[in-house]
Amino acid sequence: MDISNCKHLRFFGLHSKSLACKCVALVIIALVLRAVFLPTFYTLGGIGNKNLFAFDNGLSMLNREFSIEKTKFLEVPQIIWGLNNQKIAFARACLTARMLNRTLLMPSLSASLFYKEVDLLQPISFNKVFQFEKFNSLCKGFVQLARYSEVSNGSDVFKLQKGSGRRWTVERDLDQLRQFRNNPYDEYEIVQIVGKNPFLWHDHWPVKDYARVFECLVWVQEISREADKIVSKIREFGSKEILKVGLSQNVIDSVPYVSVHMRIEKDWTIHCKKLEQRLNISEICSSKEEIMERVGNIVGLKTPAVIYLAVADTLLEDNSILTGWDEGLLPFEKKKLGVIEIYKKQPYLIQSAIDYEVCLRSDVFVGNSFSTFSSLLVLDRTQKMIKIGARNLCGMEAKWPSYSYNLRGESKGPHPWVTNMSDLNLQAISYGSNHISCELSS
Ligand SMILES: *[C@@H]1O[C@H](CO)[C@@H](O)[C@H](O)[C@H]1NC(C)=O
Ligand SMILES: *[C@@H]1O[C@H](CO)[C@@H](O)[C@H](O)[C@H]1NC(C)=O
Ligand SMILES: *[C@@H]1O[C@H](CO)[C@@H](O)[C@H](O)[C@H]1NC(C)=O
Ligand SMILES: *[C@@H]1O[C@H](CO)[C@@H](O)[C@H](O)[C@H]1NC(C)=O
Numbered sequence: 082m083d084i085s086n087c088k089h090l091r092f093f094g095l096h097s098k099s100l101a102c103k104c105v106a107l108v109i110i111a112l113v114l115r116a117v118f119l120p121t122f123y124t125l126g127g128i129g130n131k132n133l134f135a136f137d138n139g140l141s142m143l144n145r146e147f148s149i150e151k152t153k154f155l156e157v158p159q160i161i162w163g164l165n166n167q168k169i170a171f172a173r174a175c176l177t178a179r180m181l182n183r184t185l186l187m188p189s190l191s192a193s194l195f196y197k198e199v200d201l202l203q204p205i206s207f208n209k210v211f212q213f214e215k216f217n218s219l220c221k222g223f224v225q226l227a228r229y230s231e232v233s234n235g236s237d238v239f240k241l242q243k244g245s246g247r248r249w250t251v252e253r254d255l256d257q258l259r260q261f262r263n264n265p266y267d268e269y270e271i272v273q274i275v276g277k278n279p280f281l282w283h284d285h286w287p288v289k290d291y292a293r294v295f296e297c298l299v300w301v302q303e304i305s306r307e308a309d310k311i312v313s314k315i316r317e318f319g320s321k322e323i324l325k326v327g328l329s330q331n332v333i334d335s336v337p338y339v340s341v342h343m344r345i346e347k348d349w350t351i352h353c354k355k356l357e358q359r360l361n362i363s364e365i366c367s368s369k370e371e372i373m374e375r376v377g378n379i380v381g382l383k384t385p386a387v388i389y390l391a392v393a394d395t396l397l398e399d400n401s402i403l404t405g406w407d408e409g410l411l412p413f414e415k416k417k418l419g420v421i422e423i424y425k426k427q428p429y430l431i432q433s434a435i436d437y438e439v440c441l442r443s444d445v446f447v448g449n450s451f452s453t454f455s456s457l458l459v460l461d462r463t464q465k466m467i468k469i470g471a472r473n474l475c476g477m478e479a480k481w482p483s484y485s486y487n488l489r490g491e492s493k494g495p496h497p498w499v500t501n502m503s504d505l506n507l508q509a510i511s512y513g514s515n516h517i518s519c520e521l522s523s
Pocket of ligand 1: 234235236237238
């Protein structure tokens with residue numbers, strides 16, 4: 082039995098060295114012999130069973146041999162910035178670990194929105210935001226997370242310095258990762274990546290791989306319960322308003338709501354004007370009036386409809402975002418819903434998570450195609466529709482339609498938006514992009 086046979090065996094996840102290889106070879110020989118002699122054994126009755134028993138023993142010996150092989154880990158720096166940048170960074174860390182055949186040590190996320198003040202960076206453990214065991218069970222066979230308590234020798238570490246700057250190209254980054262799959266680096270119990278935030282690492286993976294990681298991220302109950310409260314408030318307030326308009330009870334039982342991720346705060350406006358200049362595109366920034374007009378013109382949207390405004394905190398003081406909507410659109414934000422107190426108690430990351438969840442569950446979502454928050458939401462909604470086998474993914478025919486208000490669609494409405502799940506990298510669909518896949522009919 083030569084090495085090339087062992088390579089085939091690796092295909093089954095068996096990458097132990099020579100002893101294991103011999104073991105496997107023995108089992109295969111046993112299997113072949115068994116296949117040859119089986120008819121004879123059967124004619125002898127009970128002996129066939131005994132043989133089967135011996136074979137099982139062989140297998141469990143094999144298992145023991147493999148479980149002795151120590152798990153190898155990847156450690157990454159604390160993950161920072163906005164919720165969705167953190168999700169991308171986390172997925173990138175997972176996919177790096179997968180590439181290195183390693184288990185990712187549960188990273189720290191950041192509870193505060195970090196810009197420059199390093200001392201304001203509030204680390205928050207991954208499992209305070211997402212369910213740890215759930216993640217591992219949903220992502221089994223793809224990527225896995227481990228706790229630091231699983232490390233047996235904390236000093237068996239190799240520090241991997243990621244390159245940066247213009248000369249550090251995607252190809253060089255990929256070469257480095259490939260190198261780290263091999264000897265001697267593969268021997269270390271921990272490979273620790275030092276350097277910049279994983280969000281800024283090069284992107285080597287297709288959208289599908291990211292989506293595979295995202296779908297394993299399930300909020301802890303505290304977060305989904307807060308979102309439940311807001312969603313039921315939206316429906317409750319919506320039905321009251323709709324009653325005033327004089328509709329019958331059966332309409333009220335299923336009040337639809339449209340969530341609008343309204344990015345009009347000062348920081349964003351400055352950022353997006355710069356982006357428009359740099360990219361020479363005029364379709365990134367939308368004014369409050371433009372957003373209101375486009376949402377009012379969504380083709381096929383039944384009114385009255387409740388509008389949930391997902392806005393930055395600073396805008397909650399600005400009552401003008403609640404006025405100027407078309408008749409039949411009933412706008413709410415957290416203040417008007419009376420949930421601002423519960424919400425304000427939470428750190429930034431959790432607030433953002435709650436808003437994300439409320440938008441995810443909405444009947445219709447309208448966002449900005451240049452926002453990471455909006456883009457990951459649309460990816461999530463697209464994936465949900467694909468999962469149930471939906472055929473229509475664009476426009477009001479879709480089960481969970483999404484739109485981009487910064488791009489013009491039909492009848493002065495927003496452009497229908499769906500994620501292209503076959504895209505070759507995440508950047509193409511998630512930030513700095515107006516690729517939104519849906520075609521306009523006509
Ligand atoms: C832990 O790892 C270090 C560095 O590889 C090594 O020198 C040391 O012997 C290891 N300790 C144990 C208990 O394995
Ligand atoms: C990692 O796993 C893949 C697939 O299972 C395998 O092809 C590769 O050789 C493994 N690499 C190392 C260094 O063990
Ligand atoms: C910007 O785009 C416009 C049309 O979209 C084009 O006419 C113009 O030359 C572009 N300017 C630069 C600097 O690329
Ligand atoms: C989706 O992305 C793939 C890969 O980039 C591309 O070939 C395809 O045309 C895209 N589909 C749509 C509808 O944009």
